[in-house]
Amino acid sequence: QKEVEQDPGPLSVPEGAIVSLNCTYSNSAFQYFMWYRQYSRKGPELLMYTYSSGNKEDGRFTAQVDKSSKYISLFIRDSQPSDSATYLCAMSAWNDYKLSFGAGTTVTVRA
Amino acid sequence: NAGVTQTPKFQVLKTGQSMTLQCAQDMNHEYMSWYRQDPGMGLRLIHYSVGAGITDQGEVPNGYNVSRSTTEDFPLRLLSAAPSQTSVYFCASSYSGQADTQYFGPGTRLTVL
16 A cells, blocks of 8 residues: 555646645654645646645645544645646655655646 | 756666766755656655765665765666666755755656667
């Protein structure tokens, strides 16, 4: 079983819809939770960063972490065609040598 | 700042050939790492370095070597290429480690025939 499981998608939504992305994990030591966005044939770039449990909002993006359920989510409101990309969740324990990534969910927002 | 740069962008090798993927960063980051990305597998750590002269293995180190002689450069060497090493390779850097924001390069697409 993988340490981090991510809904594989792909997701296709109309412009303006809410996009919901999720990951589950098995390592209870994870404390740092991130979402990276990767456009086609580009390197990933950090989108959201959350430490421990709770919610974080940045513009149209909201990240949620529920450590009791070992579940994290990313919501994109008022989605735009420019949001079309692959979204990767990533997480790490304190002082860990590596980030554990989900496999990624590819999202297409239709104009 | 150029950020993280990688060369080449594309490469085709025959089984058994060796090559070096280049990675450089101009942000004075201590931490650098190499990942490979395969469909359905996400990003997997190959090797990492916490500073010049210090390297260590990640999840999937077999068949790869690294060295870190300067803060800026972190080359990845394929010793004897195998078809299983066909992948997209990303170099990343950060100020202080894996829990810090990772800055990724544009990637190298490698095909081994």
